[in-house]
Amino acid sequence: MRKTTRKAWALAAGVTSVALLATACSGNAGGDDDETAGGDITLTVATFNEFGYTDEMFARYEEENPGVTIEQKRAATADEARENLNSRLAAGSGTSDIEAVEVDWLPELMQFPDYFEDLSSPDVEGRWLDWKVAQATTEDGKLVGYGTDIGPQGIAYRADLFEAAGLPADREAVAELFGGDSATWEQFFEVGKQYSEGSGGKAFFDSAGAIYQGIINQEEFPYETEDGTVTAVSDGRVKEIYEQVVQASVEDGLSAHYSQWSEDWTNSFQNDGFAVMLAPGWMLGVIEGNAAGVEGWDLADVFPGGAGNWGGSFLTVPSQGANVEEAKKLAAWLTAPEQQIEAFNNKGTFPSQIEAQESEDIQSATNAFFNDAPVGQILSNRSQGVVVPFKGPNYFTIQQAIGNALTEVDVNGADPAAQWETVVGVVEGLG
Template sequence: MRLSRRKTAALIAGTSALILVATGCSGGGESGGGDGEGDVNLTITTFGTFGYDDLYAEYEAANPGITITPNNIDTGGNARTDAFQKIASGGLSDVVAIEEGWLGAIQEVSSEFVDLNDYGAQDIKDNWVDWKFAQGTDAEGRVIGYGTDIGPQGLCYNRTLFEEAGFPSDRESVAELFGGEDATWEKYIELGKQYQAATGKAWIDQASFVWNSMINQLDEGYYTADGELNIEGNAEMEERWAQVNDMIASDLSAGSVRWDWGGGKEFVDGTFATFVCPGWMLGNIKTNLETGGGDASTGWDFADVFPGGASNWGGAFLSVAGSSEHPEEAAALATWLTAPEQQVKQFEAAGTFPSTIEAQETLASEAAPNELFGGAPVGAILASRAQGVTAQYKGPDDSVIQENVFQAVIDQIQSGDLNAETGWAEAMKLTDELVG
């Protein structure tokens, strides 16, 4: 099912009430001039933890007359709502960050964004892994976004908690414990049950992130490669649904609040022992760990292993709004921010793993230790985890299905309002109501 632009716009309007818009999302504003003649003010809207603050200052220092006004929204879901509201009513920032999960919906209205081919996209296309550049290209061949990061996943775990359960705690032994290259979700769940029996504590924070990771490993996720819905009657998806519900029923989930974790305290007080970690999530953990009063001694580490093998969760793009009064300058900023040198700096600030080949090679060879994560060579580990990652087609309402269908239903199962069977039925009902 390939939705028309009209239907996609109507769907966004109809479902926006289901997605909490972050306070201050109206920031970013319209393009405007600077303080002096010839000065240019560029607005940019990002979300989550991008690690751009120092880069903005660096760019302004190197480009007199350019002022950058940033607006950062708390989550990708809220950023999606903000973007589509502004596409409908006006007011997009000059540069807009787009999340992979709603890139499909943006492709339906790609004419609202500048074709970066007009500003040299073909000259730099080889900077990126080929599938990332292809994702940012629409059906007419217009390049509407430069890739920032990709989301290869490794496993975050707490060394102290592993030792309490009698598990090995050094990252090489932990990778072997889970099965190394042959790690499976079955083994991950089995070890979780052993951990819960030994400690009485949860294995994971909450189940929806595990579900997202499982879905991203499939050759085709919520949509087939040709744009058809791919959920009802999908045997692989139903098998993973059973595994997630086994984890919930076995008390392996702490039922944490996504993106909150008790103000970060749950990363410090031993509430859960493992966490699925795409590169960009490391920045979120860092913020929450420190907010919760933790530090390197809290015991979090990062292992080169992931249940089920290679998996990519997330990643973003920088696009230039067609309504920008300064498209040339905005395109130059987007080009600079996504260049390999800046992607390395972005990784150092936020843990986001680069989508450019040169930056990936730099991080793989340097293997700099991350002291907050037990001295783990995070860049090298993510480079290893990126091997075998390919792009899964994300349909126009992929993020709506992820957040407003399955995350919502999993929350209800964790709270005891639904079970595996009634939850699946509710997910099919919601999918039909919101997307079908």
């Protein structure tokens, strides 16, 4: 029997250090051939947030592959999934047969490629965008993950709240309001001030951390260079972005002061907590779920600073698994264009597969919840001209430190300068 579970994995230590993987690496033992070859097997698939994989999809695979049962384990957040995977890799057992990995923490795992199966195969060559493949390929050519989605971003907004504040509400007019093809972050914040004034001081966007994420993802080398030099503090650009976001969020009062994925943030969708969100494709399903029954959401084909990509994930096959060959087959099937189109239709996860992106299914896709917005065309447009940031092994640690600092400032009212010094301490501690 197939089942989908949502499980919050609690770690005794609180935080799993990637260094733990290094100490365990010498004892890493790859999985043997499928232990139940010729018999019935259960394949576990660990995902997080919303991948768009449904019980119906898994049932179809099971029907086509007699003897295979699939169990999906879904973590509430990517951070939760990361901690779970790191702890089980370090322990040498307990991973799922397929583990979903988010691009921000993939570079950590790429330091330990022996933990994962090589997924290279002539059958999948040319399936994905070149830069998507490059993100999961080691220097010696090992492919450790099959791409699922990417995260081109538009601006999701509440048309009814815009209208009530005296702003344009039509999606084309909203795109022009933000600057159209010449949209800038300065103009984004200016529109926020207009909304705040017209609405009697209501919050414009949900979270300082989300806005920071949108800006930093447009930097080619946000925190470190390809030779491993950490520049997050030394070059001044990151601090400049941090201060810009703090100014808009706290001093100008444009933030609703939520931490994304918190209970308060989730509940705020039901009480008009804010008017705008930066929205990669995968976020559309999250918004629809949190805002169920709320009318007025729409999606504008515009993004400040040009194109921007937030997130995107991969399916990996840990070598410690008992059914690695069958897991590879399932991972290849799930990331085939047909299944990723279906996942997009389910939850808005924009496919990284070239054939899927070019398909009529994607190009003509609309989303009823977002006022029948042509989401396929919008996200296709938004994917053009994306600058793919370099994300080295320190990326996640630095990003998390800055995210924590912004949460303290935006949500808890902490001093911005003191929180920045905390970030500096984390960066300097990297050596």
